[in-house]
Amino acid sequence: MSLKVIIVGAGEVGYYLADRLSLEGHDIVVVDSDEDKIKRLERSLNVMAIKGSGASAKVLERAGVKEADLFVAVTNSDEINLIACLLAREYGVPRKVARVRSEDYLSPESPLNEQKLGIDLIINPARVLADEIVRLSEITEATEWAEFARGKVILLGYQVKENCPLVGMSLADLKELRALYDFVIVAIIRNNETIIPSGSDVIRKGDKIFIIAKKKDISAVEHLLGFTTKPPSRVFIIGGGQVGAFIARQMEAKNIEVYLVEKDAARCEELAEFLKHTVVLNLDGLDAQELLKEGIDRSDLVITVTDVDTVNILGALLAKHHGAKKCIVRIDRPDFIPLLSNLGIDVALSPRLLAANQILRFVRRGQILSVATFLGSEAEVVEMVVPDTEFFRKGRKLQEIEFPKGAIVGAIYRAGEVIIPKGETTLYPGDDLIIFAKREALPKLEKLFSSS
Incomplete structure (x- = not known):
């Protein structure tokens, strides 16, 4: 379903959200007082851009706030973001999100917290970044981390080093290892290109690989693949x-x-x-x-x-x-990130893009339960529900389903159990699927798993 979305703020977070959501077919209007940012939007994206303050009722009316389904305020000013959301509330916008740096609005005891302000989601970028760094610090060699299926499925990203036993192996060669523990390599990033691999693809030094496995098997899988897990002391x-x-x-x-x-x-x-x-x-x-x-x-x-x-x-x-x-680096300019692994830096994180991804998880509708986006990759990992439609009602084998190019199912969560699938694995209504997909495949995936 297409949404009318108003985004106040055309910085890194606002631009990123506008780009992602417009590609999914939503009707996007971006408001910013900076003329250069407005011109950048008009040059680069298929969105409407309006110059003006997000804290102005007149400007918001020009943006179509009365018809908006979602309102997101992500300027660098807490006050503008909060006032903009309060105005959106008065105009009856059903869902409102604000980026807020001050701790004063995050505590349940605060006189002005989410609930009292009538804002559905308040995001503090510093806290989001800190939480992500602490999670990644517990997994020694992982450069990316995300969990799905109520924490039972983990996706991890690793940089393949010269001494890694996987170097020179094709995915077909990994079948014997996969017989010991269930896991799947869902993507390879090489020279800034994201590859959804087949059995003939060979792992090379310098590749970044993404693995999906059951949480309980992660330590064993890492040991099997020559990676180590040891929390820092x-x-x-x-x-x-x-x-x-x-x-x-x-x-x-x-x-x-x-x-x-x-x-x-x-x-x-x-x-x-x-x-x-x-x-x-x-x-x-x-x-x-x-x-x-x-x-x-x-x-x-x-x-x-x-x-x-x-x-x-x-x-x-x-x-x-x-x-x-190991080093973890905060980077405010995401365009630096692809350069850093070549310099020997293990992990680079952008607080703005982490905040944007948290907003995307909140925004998603339809059959998408959650989403994770990784820097340096043109792909997302989405958790989707198999709908109770005629096509799926009696069960469908994966190999019978025409998945869009650039998408791969990494895991299935069914009745509390995790299944790492093969071609003959059958999908049933109600299954949660963890899918690694290139950005251009997402609209087709949503259509495939639509309940309508």
Whole structure:
């Protein structure tokens, strides 16, 4: 079903959402006060762009707020986002989403929280990024992570290194390994191109591979494929802003030895009050000599989350050069990300795109239960329900179904059980499917699994 969507804010998050949702056939209107951003939208995307403030009732009426099904406010101003959503509420828009940085609106005890403001979803990008980094830190070699089917199915991304036993093997060669544990390689990213592989595709050094497996089998599958899982015991965080503080708080609760590096002395005092078991260091994150004195070379994980991309990249490169085992880097400019794996950086995450993906998960309608999008890939992983239609009612084997090109079923969740499918596996109404699909295949998938 096509939705009328108004997006206030044409920065990275707004642009990304407009791009994704317009490709799915939704009617998109974007509002922004910056003329350059409006021109960029008009040049690049098939959307309506309106110059003006999202906090103006007149501007929103021009955008068609009275007919909107969904309203998303993602400017850099908390106040504009909240006022815009309050206006949308008064115009009767059924679903409203706001990006908000301040913690004041996130607590259930706050006098102005989601419920009291009448906003369906408030997203804090710093918290979303911190949560994702903590999850990824627990899986030593994984560069991407997502869970589906109520946490029973995991999708992991790995960079294939020279010493990986998979190098030179075709997917057909992996059949013997798959006989030991159920897993499936659903995608290979090579030279920034996403490949949905067949049996003849060969894994090469430098590839990024995506694996879907049962959560209970992940450790065994990783061991089988030459990857390792060992949560870190010693972590350095460079950047004591909101993100760094959130990460340190979660990690010290897991009894991890945490060192938090921040160059602003006043902020260090605040952090020392906030964090009870973290060593707060008043240092420059690029001062290699001082960091070596503190033992950054012996760390299992270095996380760089300052507000400056170049500092995050250089800090991670310095740490890796001096012996840090793994680095996770915050990047605000997603166009940098494809370059970073070539530099030896393990994981790069964009807070804006993570926030956008969380909004996409909320927006999805129809048969899509959840979605995960990975940076550097033109694909998404979607969880969809097999509808109770005449086509599926008596069951359909996977090999009988004409799936769109660029889509592969990685797992099926049925009555509490996970099935890693083969061609002869039968689908029944009510099955949850975890599907890895290129972006252009998504509209066809939605049509295939539509209940109408």
